[in-house]
Amino acid sequence: MTNLDQINNLEHVDKQSMLRHIQELPDQIENCWEEMKSFVMPANYIKLSNVVILGMGGSAVGGFLAKALAFSTSKVPIEVVNSYHLPNYVGPETLVIGLSYSGNTEETLTTFREAGKKKAKLVAITMGGELASIASNFKAPVYTINYGSQPRAALGYLFTAVLGVLSKLDLVDLGKDDVRESAVLMRGLATKLNPEVPTYQNEAKKLAITMEDKLPIIAGAGVMAPVAYRWRTQINENGKHLAYSLELPELCHNWLAGLKVPQPLLKQTYVLFIQSKHENERNRIRQNIIGQILRKQGVKYDIISLQLSGCVLSEMLVTIYLGDYVSYYMAILKDIDPTKVEEIEYLKKQLS
Numbered sequence: 001m002t003n004l005d006q007i008n009n010l011e012h013v014d015k016q017s018m019l020r021h022i023q024e025l026p027d028q029i030e031n032c033w034e035e036m037k038s039f040v041m042p043a044n045y046i047k048l049s050n051v052v053i054l055g056m057g058g059s060a061v062g063g064f065l066a067k068a069l070a071f072s073t074s075k076v077p078i079e080v081v082n083s084y085h086l087p088n089y090v091g092p093e094t095l096v097i098g099l100s101y102s103g104n105t106e107e108t109l110t111t112f113r114e115a116g117k118k119k120a121k122l123v124a125i126t127m128g129g130e131l132a133s134i135a136s137n138f139k140a141p142v143y144t145i146n147y148g149s150q151p152r153a154a155l156g157y158l159f160t161a162v163l164g165v166l167s168k169l170d171l172v173d174l175g176k177d178d179v180r181e182s183a184v185l186m187r188g189l190a191t192k193l194n195p196e197v198p199t200y201q202n203e204a205k206k207l208a209i210t211m212e213d214k215l216p217i218i219a220g221a222g223v224m225a226p227v228a229y230r231w232r233t234q235i236n237e238n239g240k241h242l243a244y245s246l247e248l249p250e251l252c253h254n255w256l257a258g259l260k261v262p263q264p265l266l267k268q269t270y271v272l273f274i275q276s277k278h279e280n281e282r283n284r285i286r287q288n289i290i291g292q293i294l295r296k297q298g299v300k301y302d303i304i305s306l307q308l309s310g311c312v313l314s315e316m317l318v319t320i321y322l323g324d325y326v327s328y329y330m331a332i333l334k335d336i337d338p339t340k341v342e343e344i345e346y347l348k349k350q351l352s
């Protein structure tokens with residue numbers, strides 16, 4: 001295992017600058033929010049019965065996060081579709097947001113075309129590709145992402161652009177300074193997580209080392225559920241490491257009962273609960289009780305809470321940021337380029 005404090009040449013492993021993209025996440029969020037101010041949507045889009053966000057993988061994460069953030073404020077239901085099929089209710093009063101970094105993702109293109117045929121109100125968020133062409137054919141607005149990276153490394157654009165669209169329609173309640181506050185807090189956290197900070201003072205390096213020989217299971221409630229999911233996908237894609245995510249309080253009603261077999265796997269499992277100061281107090285109590293059960297079964301676990309004074313958005317983004325750094329160090333520990341996702345590319349090639 002590579003010693004994270006004796007890295008002389010990170011570029012040797014991180015050949016496509018994943019670290020730079022992680023460090024640029026606060027800039028992405030601020031740039032996108034600024035650009036969204038001049039993004040115009042047709043006046044008739046204000047009359048809506050529901051919202052459906054289409055996306056897969058790294059792009060879908062932006063939708064899941066936005067849906068969770070808007071949960072308590074949106075007057076209409078918001079759904080994320082990450083499959084080939086639209087819900088039957090999609091029609092002229094549905095806002096359909098096509099979210100695809102590349103603009104060429106098969107499932108997203110299928111559902112976006114279908115939504116156009118059903119006369120839904122369309123918006124595309126993409127770098128271009130086929131999605132932008134379909135949107136233009138339907139005379140729908142396109143927010144063009146002007147940032148070159150892997151889809152997952154452009155989360156700042158994918159998430160913020162959806163928030164921009166939702167806030168123009170009064171579906172999400174963001175304070176005037178929430179985006180700026182988030183970026184400032186993320187930059188502050190980066191100074192504590194960057195490679196020059198030694199392991200004994202660096203929470204991301206410590207967590208990466210803890211998880212490296214384990215099966216990580218990340219769990220969160222409410223807005224932290226999609227954050228836990230982002231941790232999982234980043235550990236999978238950057239860290240090249242098997243991981244799963246779970247949602248509270250649901251896991252208390254099923255997953256808990258399975259903590260018996262297979263025993264060798266239980267010893268290899270590491271559960272990380274991500275707490276939020278905005279979540280229901282009962283979930284914290286649940287986590288403590290689950291902790292007792294995990295200890296009894298010999299499963300290692302931790303609870304993290306960044307306990308910021310800030311808004312919900314900043315709490316979500318700062319926690320995502322920690323997970324992004326953890327996933328990065330997990331790749332470095334293995335001496336593997338965090339950017340490459342050979343299996344995903346192979347599968348897409350075979351399908352085409």
Ligand code: PA5
Nearest residue numbers: 056057058059100101102105151
């Ligand atoms: O991280 C990845 O590369 C994937 O999860 C992609 O995001 C996913 O395959 C969808 O592609 P896109 O985001 O370009 O629509």
